[in-house]
Amino acid sequence: MQPVSNNTGGLYYLDAPDGTGKKFIISLILATIRSEQKIELALASSGIAPTLLEGGRTAHSKTVEVLAKLIPRSLNYSKEAKKPKTMQLPQRLLNLEANLEEITN
Numbered sequence: 001m002q003p004v005s006n007n008t009g010g011l012y013y014l015d016a017p018d019g020t021g022k023k024f025i026i027s028l029i030l031a032t033i034r035s036e037q038k039i040e041l042a043l044a045s046s047g048i049a050p051t052l053l054e055g056g057r058t059a060h061s062k063t064v065e066v067l068a069k070l071i072p073r074s075l076n077y078s079k080e081a082k083k084p085k086t087m088q089l090p091q092r093l094l095n096l097e098a099n100l101e102e103i104t105n
């Protein structure tokens with residue numbers, strides 16, 4: 001939770017044998033972030049994984065479209081400074097099914 005609290009972000013890979021609590025720990029992370037009224041998107045590349053978590057979504061072109069709309073709207077431009085004053089982005093884009101190839105590329 002430290003990278004979320006400190007807004008530092010990061011890439012973390014959770015790998016463990018079947019039935020050892022991966023979904024359990026991800027659900028806890030999701031619930032904790034959402035309880036702080038922060039934005040969390042849980043994404044997966046295939047159909048079944050996102051259905052296992054609260055608010056999970058399949059990461060496909062529709063998701064990218066939604067993000068593209070969401071990001072400019074979340075910018076609050078200062079007319080004088082001509083640069084973004086505040087930017088509210090999801091605290092975490094949680095990819096539920098990243099494989100090693102996707103991570104290393």
Ligand SMILES: Nc1ncnc2c1ncn2[C@@H]1O[C@H](COP(=O)(O)OP(=O)(O)OP(=O)(O)O)[C@@H](O)[C@H]1O
Pocket residue numbers: 016017018019020021022023024025
């Ligand atoms: N820390 C925990 N305390 C109590 N129960 C737990 C804990 N972690 C996991 N469990 C329970 O163990 C079972 C398996 O956990 P979970 O489904 O999260 O594992 P998984 O690693 O995601 O499984 P899979 O690899 O099959 O998808 C669930 O019934 C879950 O509620």
